[in-house]
Amino acid sequence: MILGPVQGVDCVVYVFFLIPQLLWQIDFSLLLLVLIKVIPFLVFRLPHQLLKERYFTRKQSQSPFTRNASIFQDVVVRCVRYAFANIPARVGRVFFCKWVSYPFFRFRLLRHGYLRCPMYYKEIIQPGFRGLWIVDNPDTEPDIIIYYCHGGGFSMGSSHFYMEFLMTWVTRLKESGFQNPAVFALEYTLVPDAQWPTQLNETRAGYTFLHETFGNGSAAKICVSGDSAGATLILSMLLQPGTVEQNQRAQRWHRPGLAILLSPWTHLVSDLNQNTPSDYLNKDSLELYAKQYAGDAALTDGVVSPGMSTTRWKQVSPPNGYRIVYGAEEVFSPGIQETIQRMENNGAMVKAHRRETGIHAWPVVNLFLGNTREDRLQGLDIMTEFIMSSSLASSVSADTRTRSCLATPLHVRMPSD
Ligand SMILES: *[C@@H]1O[C@H](CO)[C@@H](O)[C@H](O)[C@H]1NC(C)=O
Ligand SMILES: *[C@@H]1O[C@H](CO)[C@@H](O)[C@H](O)[C@H]1NC(C)=O
Numbered sequence: 001m002i003l004g005p006v007q008g009v010d011c012v013v014y015v016f017f018l019i020p021q022l023l024w025q026i027d028f029s030l031l032l033l034v035l036i037k038v039i040p041f042l043v044f045r046l047p048h049q050l051l052k053e054r055y056f057t058r059k060q061s062q063s064p065f066t067r068n069a070s071i072f073q074d075v076v077v078r079c080v081r082y083a084f085a086n087i088p089a090r091v092g093r094v095f096f097c098k099w100v101s102y103p104f105f106r107f108r109l110l111r112h113g114y115l116r117c118p119m120y121y122k123e124i125i126q127p128g129f130r131g132l133w134i135v136d137n138p139d140t141e142p143d144i145i146i147y148y149c150h151g152g153g154f155s156m157g158s159s160h161f162y163m164e165f166l167m168t169w170v171t172r173l174k175e176s177g178f179q180n181p182a183v184f185a186l187e188y189t190l191v192p193d194a195q196w197p198t199q200l201n202e203t204r205a206g207y208t209f210l211h212e213t214f215g216n217g218s219a220a221k222i223c224v225s226g227d228s229a230g231a232t233l234i235l236s237m238l239l240q241p242g243t244v245e246q247n248q249r250a251q252r253w254h255r256p257g258l259a260i261l262l263s264p265w266t267h268l269v270s271d272l273n274q275n276t277p278s279d280y281l282n283k284d285s286l287e288l289y290a291k292q293y294a295g296d297a298a299l300t301d302g303v304v305s306p307g308m309s310t311t312r313w314k315q316v317s318p319p320n321g322y323r324i325v326y327g328a329e330e331v332f333s334p335g336i337q338e339t340i341q342r343m344e345n346n347g348a349m350v351k352a353h354r355r356e357t358g359i360h361a362w363p364v365v366n367l368f369l370g371n372t373r374e375d376r377l378q379g380l381d382i383m384t385e386f387i388m389s390s391s392l393a394s395s396v397s398a399d400t401r402t403r404s405c406l407a408t409p410l411h412v413r414m415p416s417d
């Protein structure tokens with residue numbers, strides 16, 4: 001299941017689902033306040049900025065993102081940048097919540113001719129955690145499991161917002177030779193409903209459930225993954241998989257086979273995080289979210305803010321190591337580079353893919369906004385290749401693997417054998 005790019009009609013339908021939820025979830029007075037701020041932006045500032053920077057600025061002086069972006073990408077990213085800096089998270093959260101994202105996804109399926117979702121999914125609710133289970137065939141054991149934590153500054157986002165992204169990933173894994181790929185997307189409690197360490201406890205609980213249910217005494221076929229704040233939670237979990245007593249009984253902790261991190265928020269508050277002209281994130285809002293999340297816990301703690309950790313990267317590393325995908329243009333780029341350096345200095349195995357014009361979480365952004373099919377799938381294909389070149393793909397026949405890695409780019413469908 002790989003749907004086409006987001007188009008104008010999708011945007012209209014998205015707004016149609018969004019408005020009732022805003023009215024239902026947010027006080028009318030706050031909405032009015034936000035609207036009074038947003039209208040001048042949409043009517044004056046946005047068109048003015050867009051015209052000035054796209055058409056009246058020399059190419060060399062444009063931001064690297066604008067230089068390479070389509071007009072549609074540029075407009076959406078400018079709106080997101082504005083919203084991230086100016087709209088309270090309480091309101092922003094509604095944009096990505098289940099009750100907007102899920103009907104929107106079903107509309108996109110319908111628009112592509114799917115009356116029913118072509119992939120199995122189910123919400124799992126257990127004491128201590130909840131999440132979304134997605135699997136190609138629910139009746140057989142998965143041969144690879146992605147454990148995914150979504151992004152959104154700990155304050156926004158939902159696993160339903162990532163359904164299309166994750167189902168597309170499952171599709172790519174299947175096309176690469178896995179028999180029955182699966183994803184478990186954790187639905188952790190958002191800030192301010194709860195703070196650290198609730199989210200870390202939930203991350204651990206979801207992971208434990210996965211390897212106890214499917215691992216048969218091992219977690220070698222689990223790949224932990226996530227973007228932004230979700231990638232932070234994954235790193236925090238790796239650095240501190242249990243309480244001190246639990247860690248002393250090391251056998252209680254089963255290391256995942258591989259970690260793939262997209263634009264991890266490595267340093268929650270740091271001078272390394274600097275605004276860039278391309279990215280949609282904003283240093284001040286990030287600091288606010290970080291403080292709301294960490295509460296009393298020190299922001300310099302090496303588990304809360306994994307980039308601060310100078311040791312233990314090798315000791316806690318998944319057997320296949322760490323893979324990091326990020327953009328050179330994102331606010332977190334310097335922090336991510338420092339973290340990679342620290343991992344390497346510790347002797348951990350880490351491979352990074354850095355996209356030169358890439359903004360924050362570009363593999364996710366591009367799937368929705370990319371121009372060409374190749375561009376839309378590029379991030380997911382890099383992530384899939386990371387898996388294919390690890391021991392997690394040892395169950396995949398060598399024949400299929402060679403075919404997908406070398407012979408043809410993944411986005412070209414093989415004629416059926
Ligand atoms: C998180 O887990 C730790 C260790 O199991 C426990 O002591 C703590 O009370 C939990 N905190 C929350 C907020 O769930
Ligand atoms: C689980 O592990 C045991 C011992 O390692 C093995 O004998 C058994 O076949 C495994 N079961 C499955 C379903 O893989």
Ligand SMILES: *[C@@H]1O[C@H](CO)[C@@H](O)[C@H](O)[C@H]1NC(C)=O
Nearest residue numbers: 068355356357358371372375
């Ligand atoms: C620029 O955009 C094109 C397609 O939109 C993409 O294929 C290319 O990789 C981008 N260039 C860089 C340097 O990111």
